[in-house]
Amino acid sequence: MNPSAVIYLLTAAAVFGIGLYGLLQSRQILRQLLSINLMGGGIFLLLITLGGGADGRPDPVPQAMVLTGIVIAVSATAFALALLLRWHELSGSTELDADAIADAIADAVADAHDD
């Protein structure tokens, strides 16, 4: 077994785990988006590692998949950032889950305004 592959495999796992931790741990939407991108990076790395990249016999299909994935990731990130800006503009906040109970009140107030 290729030692490089092992290294990259572990890296991928670590990056995915860190990303997941960041997503769940952060309150800032921006940081959560960063974390999601990290997770994506981890997955891409795993895909390419498994796809034989480390052996020098690259499988083009995973590469194409990752390329597509990168574009999708940037698209999603770009849209998410736009949405974040909109949220910031509406609420003045950069977080989603500031406080669950306060949320309830905020929602109720917002609903009242919607009416």
Added chain:
Amino acid sequence: MSFGWQALPLYVTLVSVVTGILVFMLGEQRQHTRTALNLAGAILKLVLILIMLLAIQAGATFEFRLPLLPGIDLLLHADHLTMLFATLSAALWLVTTVYAIGYLEQSPNRARFFGFFSLCVAATMGVASAGNLFTFFIFYELLTLATWPLVVHRGTPEAFAAGRVYLAYTLAGGVLLLIGLVWLHTLAGGGDFVVDGTLAPIAAGNENALRGIFVLLMLGFGVKAALLPLHSWLPRAMVAPAPVSALLHAVAVVKAGAFGLVRLIQDVFGFELAASLGLTDLLAWMAAATIIYGSVLALKQSDLKRRLAYSTVSQVSYIALGIATGGVLATVGGLVHLVHQGLTKITLFFCAGNYAEAYGVHSVEELDGLGVRMPVTSVCFTLGALGMIGVPPLAGFVTKWYLGAGAIAAGAPWVIVVLVASTLLNAAYFLPLVHRIWFRPLPDTMAERADGLSRVRQIALVGPTAFVAITALAAGLLAGVPGSPLFWASRLVGAEAP
């Protein structure tokens, strides 16, 4: 699937549906058009039913079949039992429509009321003409749905509370029914209603399953038929306007339940099978308990409509009792009570409505001396009350005669005890009312009040009341004439016409 004239039961059902939809579409304001439409629909329906009646007499068969699921059809047909119920509901629809037009004059939400009213009648017609349990269930549930808006029609918290109870009971009943149906379907497929049922060949080895199915279905129907532990929605539903109480809770809804029980024993299980499984005894005892319990509770009610409602609880179980007792005579008694109780109870409810509308009378105490003020209504009420008690020659007597004699013939003499007790209790809660109406002086407060009903409303309210009262009288008095309810019920069971 045939849409020719054999599909007449479908069209009869659709007449009410279309009427209902058109009424909805007309909106609140166009009162005269709505009245005309309602009456036209009711009359058309009655005419169609009479045509069917004649055709069936002449040997024609009606059937509309639409496959719904593999092995399950929507089947509308017309047998004698259908006609018994259908004719009753169609005729009373017409009468009640007239009554309701008068009753609801000036009240809000009439379009809604009449729309759902028509839908209820459509559902009732569907129940009547359902050709298998599945179809029956469809219309049975539809009835629940269409009735609920009428129960909560007044829109008061009390009405909604009653509506909630009504739903809780009927939907739970529907669930039981559904489970029973599914079970039956997995066991025996979706058989059509056939006299004496189709289950006998598979009974061997499946006794307990069949018992379970029967109990589920019985409880499911029992909710609407207000069998004992399942009855308490009915008195609460009395917050509805009088025409609703009259047609729906005296005729359509509770009868749908009772009719279901009839179908269950007669056309699904077959009496022989049900009896051999010990199921008819169960039903009979439940019905008996209901009869007594309902009567005892009726005694306690001081609200007129609630007293009538408990009376309904009690009276409807006569049907179940008759069917469950078995034998030709008792079955005829149960079946004919389907009609008799309907006619009598609708009379009483109309009267209660008249009292309420004319003088705001709701409780029993307020009836004092009203016989002088509202003679026709009071006479009708008296006739209804006596009919309920079973005083000959009113319709109730015919029922009791057949039930009592039938019970003896079927070897269930204990039924007599129930009948006797019930008769006494009926008398105990109805006769004081009659007494109050005729033999008590009009209170001073009432004496000063002017006549409570406008001329038009008087005609629209008292007319139908008198009509149903006379019909109820005639149903008893002329029970032996061909075409009478008794005649039909006898034909149904294959007995000699009386």
Added chain:
Amino acid sequence: MIGLAIDSVLALGIVWLALQTVRSVSMLQAVLMFIVFGLLMSLAWARLHAPDLALAEAAIGAGITGALLLVTWRRLQADGHDPVDSELPAQSKWLTIPTACAAALLIVIVGWIALQLPAVPGTAGDLAWQRLGEIGVSNPVTGVLLGFRAYDTLMEMAVLLAAWLGARAVATTYRPGALPGPVHVEVPLVGALLSLVVPISILVAVYLLQAGGSAPGGAFQGGAVLAAGGVLLFLTGRLEAAPRTSGLERVGLILGIAVFSLMGLMVMATGGHMLALPGAWAIYLVETALLLSIALSLVLLFAAAPGLRRMS
């Protein structure tokens, strides 16, 4: 051995940067760490014999995404404070750390198992190598992207279009006329620099596009490079946000999808298979359209505006 050492250092760097991205107190620092993380990732791609990915990661993952994140951070900062995590009570760590660890462990285990799998004969990748000739390009990745799995690429363009449409929808619908404030900084020599950089970026893009057939590169990488040029123009104020999307921009945005699908449909209409591009010329044609659309979309996304116009 050296390779292994490089791999190890690279891996450690990647993990450290990822950690910093998640854990650094300053949001700006986190974003910067993420950009560096992207750069290291592109090195890793190169080490993993995925030069196409290396290019794409550098241009898109690190470049465009980083720029997007930075500009967003800046816009969020408009009220003057840096959104940071440390000021806030932390989310419950005792839930998340085990979750993340478990997930990572899972990947390790399964990846390990997968690495030791016997080679499956006739995988899609093997087939792609074998039948590359049918496509008319020698770069297998481009072959897969525009030949065997062209449909994916087309849908991916739709995703990009959707992202732009979505961004425009949320950004403009409810504040017509309100455009993002100027982000450019006027620095001496910028003009001169730009006059060099932009043509170069165009050149690189064109190169990447044509190289994609046989060597690493292609529409995505080229598009990203071109977009980088556009971003520069925007940052330096040569371009500014416009309240409306111009006709040209509209055409440009859909050009990729439209050309790609119409080409596919045309082939089908003439009796071929749907999306079977008839030869290399068609691939280049489609790639050009894709490149333009990608570049335009990315620049517009960066600008967070419905359209762009020349600074007056």
Added chain:
Amino acid sequence: MIQLALSLPLLLALACLFGLQQRLRWLLPAASLPVIALAVLQESRLELDWLLFGLTVGGDAANRPLLLLLGLAWSLAAWHALDYIGERQRSFWFFWLLTLSGISLTFLAQDAVGFYCGYAVMGLAAYGLILHNRSDDARRAGRVYLILALVGEVLIISGLFQLGARFGNFPLADLGMLLGEPDGFGLAGWCLLVGFAVKMGTLPLHIWLPLAHPVAPAPASAILSGVIVKAGLLGWLRLLPPEMFGASPPVLALILLGLTGAFYAALMGLTRSEPKAVLAWSTVSQLGLILVLFAAASVSELERALLLPVIGIWVLHHGLNKAALFLATACAPTLTRWRLLLLALPALSIAGVPLTSGSLAKGLAKEGITQASLPDWTVTVFGLSSVTTALLLWHLLTRLRQNPGDARAHPAWVILTLLALVVPWLWAAQLGLASSPTLASTWDGIWPLLLAGAIALAWQRSGWRLPQWAGLPAFTLERVSRLKAVRPLAFSQSWLPRQVQPGPALLRLERQLARVPVVGLGLLALLLGLGLILIAGT
């Protein structure tokens, strides 16, 4: 004629509903006249297929004397009532005519359903007559009457169910034949016996009678006592064929019951001062004697055939005389000495003074009982009852003088008195039963009277007064009826979900669930779950 007899009262009753009784006042007494024709005719029969289950009506041996009684007593009472009540009282006339319709049908019916139908209508309509003056006493009496009448009717219908189950709506005349085996009768017989006993005022079901008669208007009392109670007797005769009780002990029990009633009621009557109450007790007493006759007639087919005409004559005699007495009480203030003497006639007749219809009836009865192979003492005691009867009627006459009423004179009672003298004799003659009185029979008629006179004199001298005793618990029944019905086991509805309670907590949970870390936890848990499950399977 039958149609007329049945429909005329009904049509008139309907007319009353519309307030037409004032215009038709001349028809009101005539409503019961057609039945006289039926009584006089030998046999009549009419099938009414269209009514109920198809009814048969007609006159036969059993009901003809009753029909005669009905026609005569009812018409004269109605005539009296026109004066006494007035034609303006719509409700009185309505119930009067409805009762008449009912009893006409009861008497004429030849099948079970028709009989019961008429009986029930009559029973309920009579309630309206009892309640005529709406006083509290009337209400109480009415309630007791109604309860007992209903109990009686459900007993009757229970019995009829049992018969109906076997024979359908059977012709009454054929019942004996249908039953065949006498002991096949069983429970139904007892139900019917007790059910009709209510109307017959048999001990202890008599309690409604002394309550109802004093409160009802005199004409109503007259027909209640004179005619309506006889419907019970007809019920027995129609539905309880001879030998139904198989052995003699039940018959003996009935006789004992009847005799006890006869004496007990007479004694009770002596304690009352209101003339109509005294008369009511007298009726109870007389009905006890009729029970004895019926019991004797139930021994066998033979006795039935023998005693049936006797019972008819007895009924005719008692009904006419009693009606006359009741009507007379309404004219009490106008009772001059001569009129009082005239009034003594029916009283004496009931007491069985020779030459009166009473002596005829009693003579025939004793003869019949003697032949019915009953114990000897039966006849003796039966004869002794004349003593108490005489005492009671003497008491009545004295009370009448002291209790002046407020009504005007009316000839109806006089006519009735005269009819009562003549008609039973004529009827007996027609049947060939009338015989000229012998010495023995005269003595039989006289000695009780003499004995009674002696007792009465002694009593008057002693100045001793009978204690006022309420009698059997008449009012207990009423009290029971007023008890709150058994407290029903009201089903609590509190278990119904009025509002789902755990709502707020759930909403809070939902908020927590929506947090991203919690989602992550959920994901982890599910992942582990799924993974473990799947791995466990490999």
Added chain:
Amino acid sequence: MTTEALVGLIFLPLLGACATVLPGRLATRAGVLAGLLPLPWLLVVVTLAVVQDPALFVELGGFAAPLGIRLFADPLAVLMLWMVAIIGGLAAVHAWFDFPPDSPAGQSFWPLWLLLTSAMNALFLSADLFNLYVCLELVTLTAIPLIALAGSKTSVRAAMRYLLLALLASLLYLLGIALLYNATGTLDLYLIRTALTAAPPAAVVTALALISLGLLLKGAVFPLHVWLPQAHASAPGPVSAVLSALVVKTAIYLLYRLWLWSVPAGTLAAEHALMLMALLGAGALLYGGVLALLQERLKLVIAYSTVAQLGYLLLILPMAATAAWPVAWQGGLYQLLSHGLAKAAMFLAAANILHALGSDRLSHLRRLDQRQPLSLFTLAVAGVSLMGLPPSGGFLAKWLLLEAAWRSGQWWLLAVLIAGSLLAAAYIFRILAASLGRDDPTEAQPVAASRSIPVIQDAAALLLALLALGTGFAAAPILQFIEAGAPAAWSTP
């Protein structure tokens, strides 16, 4: 012809979307019409073809799987496509008035709408796991902006949460695919089945778990439903309709595909996994029902109802290993269909009510029968189907499910089904009761008069409701059609 029709289903809306982006007054209109109108006609062609051949493959680019991507049409896919065409079409009719093509709002709305339509069609037709990932992303990235188009704070917040979780879900899915591809060398949904049997179980198991998890999150299955209620409730009416009726179903659809088509029958203790998912479904049914009962806003009630009703779709899964499978499958699909129609109708009606009354609070709904009779009627008719009361498609679905539960002897399923129906009845009738209430006489001012809304909007909602009702009568042909493509029952190992 069939190939063209299949391709057209995806590409017409896609190109329509492109057209709507183009400049020119008519471009948007033309794009919308060209993108949506032909769909039913194409579907007729496809349906006829599928009736002939219940497993229809089209190789894109002429490359056979596993190299290329295939389109696959079977009765299930066709059913879903029809739902897209009908529900999406009627919702589009409704949206035509809220988002006029010429307006800025329309300019934002229609391209996204068409892309969403195209994405769903593509998703239902795709036979490739990775392509499905792209489609899922496209669906997500078009649906979320549509939610945010409502513009309210609530909607943006809901969109944001949805987006974060959806991205997470996509990543899980992608990770699963990465593993699967490596273990099997193919991405084809229908070829992978045989490959999976040979593959090492550990990798396959993890992959399946990850993919399922991603789909459960995207499909808002309890307890991962948290993003759904607010998102669906705060979106514009037609969007809510499509989200609840179709978009969440895409994930469920893929779950079906994965477990019933791709996973080899009876291996890997899969029936236990299916049981777990059914348990989640049961939880959804009960929890969603109770929460729907607790909501104070109409659209939230409907949204929680979606959470609950999705539970039915999972409940059928454990029956795959029983003899009752054919019935269960029919029931599941019929539930899919009737719920989609009914739910879309309810959301459109709720949108009309919101529009007319300015509020969708239940306490503001009183006298609705006077103010918005058609909307109320729609709610009621659709509600009948949701409750599973006859006569409606929902009833037939519930009947089939009950029968299947009974036949398979899964009594707890029976209980859950019943409880779900009763809860549905409770919250539907709660709405109706609120609508029939009368003015509170103690309140100073009566409820405001309602604004009028275009009759076509009412009609679109009503038509959907009637269709939901109508499916109660047209079951025989539909079920017959479905049956041809039913996945084989799993024989118990």
